């Protein structure tokens with residue numbers, strides 16, 4: 001069995017298949033944004049383009065990385081996902097009117113573990129399987145056999161087998177943050193097809209309609225591939241012969257989110273609410289990216305020294321997609337798991353901790369953490385003598 005090496009960048013829209021795409025190169029040789037590796041490793045680099053379909057408006061990041069799922073690169077990288085709307089998901093499941101005493105609960109990734117615990121308790125479900133099938137991206141490479149035929153990545157095979165072999169009448173399957181990381185229509189369709197076997201999929205995804213119409217670009221990460229909006233999700237679901245019900249959710253602690261249930265038990269009377277702003281159909285993300293690059297360029301004169309605080313996707317994406325090549329910057333993070341690792345970017349001034357770092361010779365600091373963490377960091381670096389400008393991902397003042 002041979003793993004596929006790489007593939008060409010697709011020239012057609014993931015959603016409608018048309019080839020009239022507006023395109024911006026994000027990078028020719030970039031590592032995945034979670035690829036903090038050991039120094040001796042030499043991980044494979046990939047090309048990434050940001051495209052917008054001139055026909056249907058679909059936005060995607062295209063890559064020559066053949067992984068079907070652009071999940072994290074290493075197990076020690078973990079993220080927290082929002083939990084605020086768990087009760088709303090509970091209501092959605094209740095509205096399906098399925099026999100919960102004859103139901104099993106399944107997870108797709110570790111990101112589903114909190115929700116699965118919540119639902120198990122609320123519904124008193126006896127069969128719960130907690131697996132991290134999303135695991136790391138190496139398990140999502142399609143396999144080529146000796147006859148040069150492609151077959152499903154092993155991680156997908158394991159996931160589907162788990163659901164298909166459940167003895168329960170209903171299977172509730174949690175697929176948090178799955179859709180925008182899926183890099184293959186075969187993957188999306190195999191998961192949606194589970195609905196034919198009485199699976200009910202609970203999903204969430206960033207609310208890209210909202211984000212496209214906001215003033216930020218900080219959601220552009222190379223591990224996000226398809227920036228699906230509600231109409232596009234509805235179309236995918238319809239194409240696979242099932243139904244979905246979804247809602248937009250926003251709170252102070254969460255970036256705008258779409259969550260919902262995909263199930264054959266949803267009544268055909270249910271209609272997806274249309275987008276609030278018709279402009280989202282043609283998001284000007286490529287213009288915005290060039291404007292943001294120009295903004296950072298003029299904010300940083302040639303003798304600037306920039307400290308990028310936060311080595312999560314946002315900080316890495318700032319370095320990968322936005323900053324000019326000659327910017328003198330360092331990268332900073334206090335996460336223990338990242339200590340001693342080589343980051344996916346090569347900061348000319350190195351990769352350091354935030355705490356105890358002396359920023360006094362720096363002209364600028366970019367804070368790419370959450371706002372809550374930023375408000376804790378700012379007084380500390382000011383107290384330690386930093387007098388320069390503090391900016392966020394979008395080059396807005398945080399002072």
Ligand SMILES: [Zn+2]
Nearest residue numbers: 013016053056
């Ligand atoms: Zn299209």
